[in-house]
Amino acid sequence: MTREQFIRQIEREQGPLRRFLCVLCGGDAQRADDIAQEALLKAYLHYQDFSGRSRFSTWLFRIGYNCFCDSQQALRHPLPLEHAFGIPDEQPPSGRHAALHKALGCLAGAERTVVLLFYMEERSVKEIESITGMPSGTVRSHLSRARSRLRRILDDNGELL
Amino acid sequence: MYKCDMTESDKPIRMFFRKNAPVPPSGDDGFMERFAQAAGTLPDEVGDSMAVRRKAFEKARADAVRRMVLRTLLSAFVSSLAALLALAAVSASGLLALPGVPGSLLLALPAAVFLLSFSALSASASE
Numbered sequence: 001m002t003r004e005q006f007i008r009q010i011e012r013e014q015g016p017l018r019r020f021l022c023v024l025c026g027g028d029a030q031r032a033d034d035i036a037q038e039a040l041l042k043a044y045l046h047y048q049d050f051s052g053r054s055r056f057s058t059w060l061f062r063i064g065y066n067c068f069c070d071s072q073q074a075l076r077h078p079l080p081l082e083h084a085f086g087i088p089d090e091q092p093p094s095g096r097h098a099a100l101h102k103a104l105g106c107l108a109g110a111e112r113t114v115v116l117l118f119y120m121e122e123r124s125v126k127e128i129e130s131i132t133g134m135p136s137g138t139v140r141s142h143l144s145r146a147r148s149r150l151r152r153i154l155d156d157n158g159e160l161l
Numbered sequence: 162m163y164k165c166d167m168t169e170s171d172k173p174i175r176m177f178f179r180k181n182a183p184v185p186p187s188g189d190d191g192f193m194e195r196f197a198q199a200a201g202t203l204p205d206e207v208g209d210s211m212a213v214r215r216k217a218f219e220k221a222r223a224d225a226v227r228r229m230v231l232r233t234l235l236s237a238f239v240s241s242l243a244a245l246l247a248l249a250a251v252s253a254s255g256l257l258a259l260p261g262v263p264g265s266l267l268l269a270l271p272a273a274v275f276l277l278s279f280s281a282l283s284a285s286a287s288e
Contacts, residue, residue: 015185100181119178
């Protein structure tokens with residue numbers, strides 16, 4: 001992959017990656033963009049190692065997700081989602097996004113990641129396996145648990161009506 | 162058995178995400194400019210220099226392992242040689258005469274270590 005091809009791919013993929021990280025960070029767009037910048041720099045340093053065995057976007061999401069995990073470890077005590085809304089932001093989450101963050105806030109970290117990748121980014125289980133490093137059985141069980149929990153939450157809030 | 166494929170019960174959740182998920186940012190908000198700036202601070206050949214450094218590190222590590230193995234072999238060689246000579250001298254003087262144990266048997270162990278370390282050392286030296 002040449003430098004120009006890499007830049008073209010990055011221009012195409014930065015939006016979905018930033019959206020994924022933003023929702024994963026509970027709506028904290030600033031933190032998500034910091035993580036995304038770090039991920040892009042790592043990708044830039046290693047794009048010559050990209051073998052093409054997976055899609056570029058899967059490779060990039062894996063780097064992004066690893067950066068998110070590192071950032072969570074650095075925080076040690078991740079901020080509860082409600083706190084994210086207290087942080088002044090250029091674009092505070094709208095009411096509709098708040099419903100999404102609220103529903104996802106009830107899920108465990110791994111379930112939230114899997115649900116976001118499956119439903120929001122429309123990735124296959126195989127791709128999620130590649131991005132998160134979880135075995136496909138674990139991905140499926142997280143997905144199954146998250147789905148029933150999500151259905152209950154959304155039913156209770158009347159979102160599915 | 163987990164149901165993960167698209168099912169009827171799956172559709173409402175999918176619809177919820179389609180309705181509520183934020184639109185991916187376009188990158189016109191300065192994000193790509195910030196990335197270009199950050200990447201611009203890195204020299205173009207940074208990837209190459211990292212690969213060179215990695216190769217040099219791997220070579221240095223392999224050399225260190227080889228040196229350690231050689232040192233171990235050399236010390237085994239020297240100590241077995243010393244033991245062999247000492248035992249041979251003691252055996253020749255007739256001081257070491259255990260009942261029922263032939264003198265050659267006592268020499269067999271250091272001789273075997275000596276021969277093994279000598280052949281391993283020769284093999285390493287010829288590489």
